[in-house]
Amino acid sequence: MGAGRQIRLNAFEMNAVGHIAHGLWRHPRDRATSYTDIGWWQDLARCLERGLFDGLFLADVSGIYDVYKGGPETAIAHAMQVPVNDPAMLVPAMAAVTRHLGFGITANLSQEPPYLFARRMSTLDHLTRGRIAWNIVTGFLDSAARGAGQGAQMDHDARYDRADEYMELVYKLWEASWDDDAVVRDRVAGIYARPDRVRAIHHHGRFFDLDAIHLSEPSPQRTPVLFQAGASARGLAFAATHAECIFIPTTGRGSAATLTARIRAAVAAAGRHPRDVKIFASLMTVIGRTEAEAREKFEDYGRYAAAEAGLAQLAAATGIDFARFAPDEPIVVTGEAGNGIRSLVAQLGAGDDGPPTVNRLLAGMTLGGRFKPVVGTPEQVADEIAAWIAEADIDGFNLIRTVTPDCFADVADLLVPVLQERGLYKHGYGDGTLRDRLFGQGPRPAPGHPAAALRQPATPSTPAAEDRP
Template identity: 55%
Template sequence: MTAKKILLNAFNMNCIGHINHGLWTHPRDTSTQYKTLEYWTELAQTLERGLFDGLFIADIVGVYDVYQNSIDVPLRESIQLPVNDPLLLVSAMAAVTRQLGFGLTANLTYEPPYLFARRMSTLDHLSRGRVGWNIVTGYLDSAAKAMGLDEQVEHDRRYDQADEYLQVLYKLWEGSWTDDAVANDPARRVYAEPGKVRKVRHQGEFYQVEGYHLCEPSPQRTPVLFQAGASDRGLLFAGRHAECVFISGQNKASTRAQVDKVRASAVAAGRQAEDVKVFMGLTVIVAATEEAARAKHAEYLAYASAEAGVAHFASSTAIDFAQYELDEPIQYVKSNAIQSATKHLQNNDWTRRKLLDQHALGGRYITLVGSPQQVADELIAWLDETGLDGFNLARTVTPESYVDFIDLVVPELQRRGRYKTEYADGPLRQKLFEQGARLPQRHIANEFRHLTA
């Protein structure tokens, strides 16, 4: 049996501080240049040189105002503030690459599905089928208030809305235009056949839509569907819809359990276990030798901000950790925030000191530090022992951390036969699943492909 090759996304955000906070102050870090096209086009070319499957771009609507009940720390340390739109980056990056995929985060709660469908179809056309959508519903009260609501919609209720949102999108992306609707026939003066473009009629609890999809079918029709949600309701949603699921693991045993739950949810929805690729977020600090890698790690720690990491985590849990003394037990509070984050605190055995220690590098992802051989050993062990398909590689000092990984770890993985030596042909979905550019018939989207005119 051929050993499974590692899939790899670069995890990033259209901002300065993403996961590992404080490192924007490092003299070799260039993240304050995020406002320029060159920052992104050069990154995309670097990642394609390293044969990364995709650039996964996170996003947030709202601000992290839970810690100290203010945005003082987020502003000082640029904790995902300011943050620019992720979708507008794709055209420029697609123009300077040919194979790299783009996973784009967009919050469905605040955007009509009719317009969002057009935006994603446009990007799928312009990139020749290289886009994916990371489906999020939001979790910040600051976002809800900015968008005119009194408070965030209840957690499970947000997923009910998301299920219907996806129904509308499937009708638009998959059902409005037939595959042969576009004739492009100048001799007959017919670009699209009128009888093969069908009106979408949707009357639901959350959305009422009557209209035609504004775009002709793009290479993938529906972009590759990414999602992150570890709650029971989130897993139910993932089983129905997601093709790539992003999880946060802290040890191999719990990660294995998460992976198994994701695959079981897909099977319960009538799909196959291998219809879902599971990615875990992690950080890598690598150098030619273990000693050099540990020295680099120590150097990074000197610039990282543990407090900024804890301030970020406070909004993920809706708990103001600043109100606690260093060694005072933090009390779990049920909220509409990220369920997997709050579950982390349910035993009431965490303190602010423990959280600061955990966030020493500015974030709480697992961090691998070592030589190329040591890092490759660990990546392979995580894949083989947990059932993961790949990783979302968080940045530390940018672009240094990606360049180091590409120059040092990628060749070592290739020597072991655990990483591709060239890109496969075709759109992103074909590259990831090797089963064609379109969603398979066993996916729930198939129910909406045969609209009547």
């Protein structure tokens, strides 16, 4: 790891009972069923800020997992990301009790009209004073498409074609509709904003038509920090163009290093600096003060895990109904998964033990999901984290919840001090917006990013009469 380079940590959560470690909501110490209580989220935000987490990253889906066994029954019974509430609604309440914690929300651009979505993100950026990020997803659930009045999801690559135009449009709204000096708040002259510094956006494309002025005045970051997780060839091209933070599959340090190198090369090919992108892997930890305590905690958690729910989630993500296979029958991947998450489909190829089977998949879901936890003392977990950073050239982790809030409190109170002692983690928050703290280059997207190209040039004007009497 290069000198001065520090690990970034996000808590990986969801406004739902179940997220990835399915079944653990039943654990006596788990409080996930409090997800409808705003006080629960405020307590969690305080815990994360105590641990100097960079952000709380909120996943989301707008449909139900209904591929497994041909229906939603497994998802509903196990609270497998259903019921699920809107993640954006949580942010202002958590921002009110924190000063530095960032907030990343997932929003599906296949179902969000760009004009109103741009306003929502500007509003959140204002209310958080520049601490908002957007995880860009194009969707993969046919149930979500049906809920939006569509028969099924668009073709995988066509979704990204539409997404490219969507991004162009929201960049225009955020960056080009209002000049930096448009808002003067001149109480004497009775002018809040100068009309000559505000313009309508005229966009007529393949997927969208818009003639409108952005409804919000410029927020601290204008364009939110942009997260994306595309790992297919088309998804990687999209991410290299637009993303500032990229999630990668956690399939081992060697394969992660290969993918990271591909990502940085793709970012450079898109005309951006390779380090203008932070790369995050997912990490699940079970931490104990001793190795024996950690192992005992892991075994305790495992008694509540619902591996079948994890299998049902994988079925929806890949488009493969695993219930059609006998327990030890080789799972053959076919074209049925064409509009699923292609990187996950690719991971189902034959391994050292041969082709995957249902029993092998279930055996790997020790905590109700497909992620293998790192179990150990704070020192042992810190060793693993340092190895990932050094060998895979990633920048940080999304920490997956297990039993919550214990899992995040253990990171804040046990792991972070060890990382700090080793010089791998910050001792305090920096100043500025979320983008400032992640990249140290100001609140706006870096030069070379497509949003930066849409900024309006500075115009000569008299000094702003900011709130003058």
